[in-house]
Amino acid sequence: MRVLAPAKINLHLRVGKRRDDGFHPLLTWMCTVGLFDKLIFERAPQTGTRFSCNWPELPVNQNNLVLQAAQALAPSADLSIHLEKHIPHGAGLGGGSSDASRTLLALNALLKLDLGKDQLKAVAAPLGSDLPFFLHEPSALCQGKGDLVEPIAPPQPGWGVLMMPDISMPTPAVYRRFDELNLGSQLQAREIDPNKWCQLNSRELLERLVNDLEKPAFSLQLNLAQLHKELERLTKRPVRMSGSGSSFFTLYDSEEEANHAARNISTGLTIRAIPVDLAPQIRDDLHANHATRY
Numbered sequence: 001m002r003v004l005a006p007a008k009i010n011l012h013l014r015v016g017k018r019r020d021d022g023f024h025p026l027l028t029w030m031c032t033v034g035l036f037d038k039l040i041f042e043r044a045p046q047t048g049t050r051f052s053c054n055w056p057e058l059p060v061n062q063n064n065l066v067l068q069a070a071q072a073l074a075p076s077a078d079l080s081i082h083l084e085k086h087i088p089h090g091a092g093l094g095g096g097s098s099d100a101s102r103t104l105l106a107l108n109a110l111l112k113l114d115l116g117k118d119q120l121k122a123v124a125a126p127l128g129s130d131l132p133f134f135l136h137e138p139s140a141l142c143q144g145k146g147d148l149v150e151p152i153a154p155p156q157p158g159w160g161v162l163m164m165p166d167i168s169m170p171t172p173a174v175y176r177r178f179d180e181l182n183l184g185s186q187l188q189a190r191e192i193d194p195n196k197w198c199q200l201n202s203r204e205l206l207e208r209l210v211n212d213l214e215k216p217a218f219s220l221q222l223n224l225a226q227l228h229k230e231l232e233r234l235t236k237r238p239v240r241m242s243g244s245g246s247s248f249f250t251l252y253d254s255e256e257e258a259n260h261a262a263r264n265i266s267t268g269l270t271i272r273a274i275p276v277d278l279a280p281q282i283r284d285d286l287h288a289n290h291a292t293r294y
Helices: 065-073 095-110 117-127 171-180 202-206 214-220 222-235 255-268
Strands: 002-015 026-043 049-053 079-084 139-144 148-151 159-164 248-252 272-277
Touching: 002 095, 002 159, 026 095, 026 159, 049 065, 065 079, 065 095, 065 117, 079 095, 095 117, 159 255, 171 214, 202 248, 214 222, 222 248, 222 255, 248 255, 255 272
Parallel strands: 049 079
Antiparallel strands: 002 026, 026 079, 026 139, 026 272, 139 148, 159 248, 159 272
């Protein structure tokens, strides 16, 4: 079984103050984008699960979310799983969470477990705050620990540019700095009005988008703050960080605009910039007969 795992961006991310249980409440609008990891699942005549990856720097043991997801859902299954990585690690694009959620969906189908999304979400939620979103993608409002997911229409702008510096931002470090800076928003559930926000063009929407983790991330990596300024100068529009960083994005109303901007960024700055469609159609063995865009 061949499965594609899409990256995500946090279009809008508000973070509340740390709770007594150690978690920060979230309000975020997430959307998948056209950058994918690929996973291959096969039944194997062996004992246990064999897991491999094309990136030698990534762990292929219990520290990898793919293996954690497989063993949480089907601990006694005999499987071969290969992960072909394209989504950068530590970039705020949710690659590990996407891989793990696709593992749950793929094994549910491959092993004919016939579990519903609520049952899969119960397995997914303890593995990471982004996993439940990927069970309800391509576009959703997520609250709480990320486990309260409300699917909504994708944004009207169909295209964006991902800008991915060669910097890995550890999420725990960003949240520690967030707490050190005594940051935390008062979260309003209806801060985002899907009926209005989803109809805005790229510039109108970009003016509304916020990421509360930019300030602590920029204080940890001053070169990331400088890069953000250069990107906004070069694109002449707002640029937002995704998740806890280090990737940035901006939005466009057409593929032509996104292609042109990506070329300009790649020429003007020494970082990888690629055009991506938002809420892309996914064609793999899980989505063979339907598209994922609303």
